[in-house]
Amino acid sequence: MNRLIFLGTGDAMGVPRVYCDCPVCTEARSTGANVRLRSSVLIESDTEDFMIDCGPDWRRQLELRGLRFIRTILVTHAHFDHIGGLPEWADACRWTGNRGRLYAPQEVIDTILRQFSWLSGHLDLIPVDQGAQLAGWNIRGWRVNHGKNGYAYAYRLEKDGFSWAYCSDSIGLNEAEILPLHNLNLLVLGTSFYHEEAEYSTRSVYDMLEAQELVGRLEPDRTVFTHMSHDVDVTRNYGLPEGIRLAQTGMSLPLE
Incomplete structure (x- = not known):
């Protein structure tokens, strides 16, 4: 059985934001439906499990799943909310005596090593510029516009x-x-706000209205919005089109 598990569904700051008393952050502190760790997913298979991204909530995400180790992680880009957990992962590799395998484009690997030069002592850093195969998945990555934050990578599996x-x-x-986003059975797409009113030149991630337009062009079988800020309330009915839903922590989807 191949399954996709949402370990984290939040933007760079997560939810609740420590300084914020908005309704979404307040709900997250009470009933907790809107608690969101930084975005990351786990791909489960019969042969090997692997993650996409390793943010600063990596340890908490594994604890919530009852996991003590993960050997393989595919990284989308070298921003802190996607790589902040790498030192903890490397330390876990050290103490368990297992070498981790970090997959990423070479330019992302280079950036990571400028920040954490010692990681190669505990991890094998493997370029995916010519593609990769993990747990039988054929993986292709390509650069995508990340707005004011430069670029990231998307992956097709x-x-x-x-x-x-x-x-x-x-x-x-x-x-x-x-x-590469055409002809998909499933699209997982980042949408930080429902409708972001900030000046476009200052933005870095689609909002849900823009994302719905993109999904309408692509027509995947299913779509899940993730990477959500405290603007998004998962208890609210946004009237999303059929086939689109919001990710929630721990949500599991079959990949078949």
């Missing part, structure tokens, strides 16, 4: 006739960036 993509940090994709 294919196995046994099932195709899905993970694109957590993007906005205003051009035709070349959109092309």
Whole structure:
């Protein structure tokens, strides 16, 4: 059984934000439906499990799943909310005597090593510029526009006739960036706000209204919005089109 588990569904700050008393953050502190760790997913299979991204909530995410170790992580880009857990992962590798395997484009690996030069002592850092295969998934990555934050990578994964993509940090994709997102059984797309009113030049991730337009063009079988800020309330009915839903922590989807 191949399954996708949402370990974290939040933006760079997570929810609740420590300084904030908005209704969403307040709800997160009470009933907890809106608690969101930084975005990351776990791909489970019969042969090997692996994660996409390793943010600062990595340890908490594994504890919540009852996991004590993960050997393989695929990284989308070198921003803190996606790599902040790498030192803890490397330390886990050290103490368990297992070498981790970090997969990422070479330019992302180079950036990571400038920040954490000692990681190669505990991790194998493996470029995916020519593609990769993990647990039988054929994986292709490509650069996507991340707005004011530069760029990130999206990944398309294919196995046994099932195709899905993970694109957590993007906005205003051009035709070349959109092309690999066609003909998908599942699209996981980052949407930080329902409707973000900030000046477009200052933004870095689609809002839910813009994302719905993109999904309408792509027509995947299913879509899940993730990477959500405290603007988004998962207890609210946003009237999303059929086939689109909001990710929640621990949510599990079959990949077949």
